[in-house]
Amino acid sequence: MISVRGLRKHYKVHKRPPGLKAALRSLVHRSYTTVKAVDGISFDIRPGERVGFLGPNGAGKTTTLKVLSGLLHPSDGEVTVDGHVPRLREEAFLKKIMLVMGQKQQLLWDLPPAETFELNRAIYDVPRAQYKQTMDELIALLEIGDLIGKPTRQLSLGERMKCELAAALIHRPRVLFLDEPTIGLDVSMQATMRTFIKDYNEKYGATLILTSHYMDDVAALCPRVIVIDKGLLSYDGSLDALVQRVRPEKRVVLRLSEQVDASRLAPLGGRVVTHEAGTAVLQVRQEAVNATISRALAGLPVTDLTVENAPLEEVMSELFAENKARREAAAHEAPAGESVPA
Numbered sequence: 001m002i003s004v005r006g007l008r009k010h011y012k013v014h015k016r017p018p019g020l021k022a023a024l025r026s027l028v029h030r031s032y033t034t035v036k037a038v039d040g041i042s043f044d045i046r047p048g049e050r051v052g053f054l055g056p057n058g059a060g061k062t063t064t065l066k067v068l069s070g071l072l073h074p075s076d077g078e079v080t081v082d083g084h085v086p087r088l089r090e091e092a093f094l095k096k097i098m099l100v101m102g103q104k105q106q107l108l109w110d111l112p113p114a115e116t117f118e119l120n121r122a123i124y125d126v127p128r129a130q131y132k133q134t135m136d137e138l139i140a141l142l143e144i145g146d147l148i149g150k151p152t153r154q155l156s157l158g159e160r161m162k163c164e165l166a167a168a169l170i171h172r173p174r175v176l177f178l179d180e181p182t183i184g185l186d187v188s189m190q191a192t193m194r195t196f197i198k199d200y201n202e203k204y205g206a207t208l209i210l211t212s213h214y215m216d217d218v219a220a221l222c223p224r225v226i227v228i229d230k231g232l233l234s235y236d237g238s239l240d241a242l243v244q245r246v247r248p249e250k251r252v253v254l255r256l257s258e259q260v261d262a263s264r265l266a267p268l269g270g271r272v273v274t275h276e277a278g279t280a281v282l283q284v285r286q287e288a289v290n291a292t293i294s295r296a297l298a299g300l301p302v303t304d305l306t307v308e309n310a311p312l313e314e315v316m317s318e319l320f321a322e323n324k325a326r327r328e329a330a331a332h333e334a335p336a337g338e339s340v341p342a
């Protein structure tokens with residue numbers, strides 16, 4: 001469905017020197033620098049897949065999504081989406097895809113969302129009967145019946161995002177690029193959006209690429225993740241396998257009927273991550289989990305016990321730290337004058 005080969009997107013940016021004199025001089029002699037936002041990434045995505053596109057700030061995620069949706073021309077490489085070359089922006093392509101950006105809105109500010117929906121129906125040439133069926137479905141699922149007649153500017157962020165998503169789906173796109181769709185939403189609204197996105201994917205078999213800094217979104221929606229860092233691919237595979245690779249240790253969470261002295265946790269094995277208010281969290285090697293549990297049950301007033309993976313936030317920041325250390329080591333080893341990958 002989506003094929004990306006050797007994608008590069010480099011931006012040429014004007015270098016603005018500090019100081020008034022230098023700034024004035026630069027008006028005549030402009031110097032430029034190249035930002036390698038995306039620097040040669042390749043991946044394939046099958047129809048109906050839900051893929052998390054992850055990376056630290058400035059990794060190149062939004063740039064890639066903009067190239068995939070045809071808003072930006074690549075500097076190099078080949079990209080196809082359902083057989084279309086995105087940069088050509090063919091009508092058939094535009095009818096198949098949608099880019100939803102949590103930070104930008106397509107709803108018209110002074111008009112009610114209902115009017116934007118109607119406008120999108122006309123733009124995408126959606127047959128009336130299909131439009132009515134889709135609208136009825138979206139209104140019921142997103143519970144926006146009371147909202148769509150109010151001017152958009154009067155809606156809360158969460159209400160607006162639900163309407164944004166509805167506006168994006170009127171033409172039932174088969175490929176959805178979601179760039180931080182839950183940003184700024186409270187936890188219950190985030191959960192509503194996640195459930196809705198997953199239902200849409202399952203019902204219509206839509207292919208979905210999602211970027212988010214909220215790891216709950218990723219855990220709930222994306223069996224597969226692609227991680228990019230400084231414009232380079234750092235991981236492509238299952239989320240579970242990534243967690244296993246970066247943080248194979250487990251978390252044993254013990255709830256205790258009374259607070260116990262820290263010295264009683266030491267013999268359980270592993271590392272104490274937190275110990276407060278009757279709850280102790282231990283980080284334990286996978287093969288030692290059973291022994292730790294047996295010792296805890298035998299020696300402590302345990303009322304409840306769970307075994308969990310490390311939080312995804314920790315897994316990701318560890319992966320980014322590994323990447324950074326590798327880049328720094330490579331820069332250190334490279335002889336002077338030799339360029340090092342970003």
Ligand SMILES: Nc1ncnc2c1ncn2[C@@H]1O[C@H](COP(=O)(O)OP(=O)(O)OP(=O)(O)O)[C@@H](O)[C@H]1O
Nearest residue numbers: 011013035037055056057058059060061062063064
């Ligand atoms: N129009 C532009 N001109 C110059 N540089 C740009 C432009 N757009 C993005 N960049 C740079 O390209 C790099 C990648 O940006 P991009 O927005 O793709 O990152 P991102 O992974 O989406 O980050 P975030 O998680 O912060 O949204 C950054 O260094 C950014 O400053």
